[in-house]
Amino acid sequence: xxxAILNQKLTGAFSGMAYSTAEACGQATVEVPADRVKDVxxxxxxxxxxxxxxxxxxxxxxxxxxxxxxxxxxxxVSTERRHRIRIKTRIEDGRALxxxxxxxxxxxxxxxxxxxxFGIRFDGHPxxxxxxxxxxxxxxxxxxxxxxxxxxxxxxxxxxxxxxA
Amino acid sequence: MGIELIRGDNFMTTTLAxxxxxxxxxxxxxxxxxxxxxGIEMMATLASKYDMARFGAEAVRFSPRQADLLIVAGTIxxxxxxxxxRIYDQMSDPKWVIAMGACASCGGIFDNYTVVxxxxxxxxxxxxxxxxxxxxxxxxxxxxxxxxxxxxGRGQSLTATAEAVPVLPV
Ligand code: SF4
Numbered sequence: 382x383x384x385a386i387l388n389q390k391l392t393g394a395f396s397g398m399a400y401s402t403a404e405a406c407g408q409a410t411v412e413v414p415a416d417r418v419k420d421v422x423x424x425x426x427x428x429x430x431x432x433x434x435x436x437x438x439x440x441x442x443x444x445x446x447x448x449x450x451x452x453x454x455x456x457x458v459s460t461e462r463r464h465r466i467r468i469k470t471r472i473e474d475g476r477a478l479x480x481x482x483x484x485x486x487x488x489x490x491x492x493x494x495x496x497x498x499f500g501i502r503f504d505g506h507p508x509x510x511x512x513x514x515x516x517x518x519x520x521x522x523x524x525x526x527x528x529x530x531x532x533x534x535x536x537x538x539x540x541x542x543x544x545x546a
Numbered sequence: 547m548g549i550e551l552i553r554g555d556n557f558m559t560t561t562l563a564x565x566x567x568x569x570x571x572x573x574x575x576x577x578x579x580x581x582x583x584x585g586i587e588m589m590a591t592l593a594s595k596y597d598m599a600r601f602g603a604e605a606v607r608f609s610p611r612q613a614d615l616l617i618v619a620g621t622i623x624x625x626x627x628x629x630x631x632r633i634y635d636q637m638s639d640p641k642w643v644i645a646m647g648a649c650a651s652c653g654g655i656f657d658n659y660t661v662v663x664x665x666x667x668x669x670x671x672x673x674x675x676x677x678x679x680x681x682x683x684x685x686x687x688x689x690x691x692x693x694x695x696x697x698x699g700r701g702q703s704l705t706a707t708a709e710a711v712p713v714l715p716v
Contacts, residue, residue, distance in 0.1 A: 513625075515624055530659060531660075533663075
């Protein structure tokens with residue numbers, strides 16, 4: 382995806398929104414504020430020149446030392462225009478994002494996985510429950526603070542105290 | 547009992563139990579519970595090259611109600627554990643269990659929050675086959691020891707046999 386075109390589009394449609402772009406190995410990334418991310422995604426899907434009609438993945442990254450702590454990554458592909466882009470946003474633990482499962486149905490399971498593994502909530506999601514771990518699972522295992530061996534780990538007690546589910 | 551003396555060589559006397567056990571061990575019906583890479587090695591064992599049919603175990607049953615040998619081949623994660631337990635419970639007695647590979651025996655390399663650390667945490671195991679994955683020969687060896695157990699009773703297969711392990715020259 383050509384960042385020049387994208388910049389032009391984004392400043393046209395979202396004047397006044399603070400965002401940043403980056404490019405690595407020919408792959409474009411845009412970071413937007415958490416409260417605007419759904420608008421941006423909807424725009425990217427509906428714009429006639431961009432047509433991002435496929436959401437490849439929704440996932441998260443945990444940076445325990447940063448505030449806000451989590452980075453949510455949306456990977457979009459346009460099967461019409463043959464280009465792809467990553468949209469990132471940052472969110473604090475305990476805050477929720479708007480669901481995009483009404484824009485792309487593939488977001489349904491991606492957001493459930495995000496919730497299951499990182500404990501990130503998505504407002505308006507039709508069925509936000511665990512998808513990979515058992516229903517009675519405690520904690521969010523892809524957080525860097527989660528002890529590797531789970532409940533068998535001596536560090537689990539600490540985890541349970543500091544990060545209630 | 548003497549009937550052989552009266553009627554000649556066409557008769558053989560034995561106990562009912564040992565005759566039944568002999569029939570049982572010669573026609574074990576395994577339930578293949580292959581969940582990971584060990585499952586591939588189990589398929590190789592069952593297929594024509596190694597051929598479990600030589601030991602009478604070629605009738606693989608995908609219904610636990612028709613099987614009497616559960617071969618757990620692969621990693622069992624916590625979410626799979628209730629399924630395995632239910633399948634074991636659905637098998638009719640008498641039944642035997644082989645834990646094939648490091649994962650099924652003790653969790654293997656997966657010492658983490660998702661994997662059951664050995665299926666003996668949830669169901670009883672008769673034979674552990676070590677390896678990652680065990681070779682088909684190892685599985686067949688384990689299977690023949692299970693046959694010994696069927697004939698002689700549980701836990702009886704490891705009594706000293708004539709097959710002493712030869713000491714390798716150093
Ligand atoms: S014991 Fe090794 S080969 Fe067998 S399932 Fe585990 S990792 Fe795979």
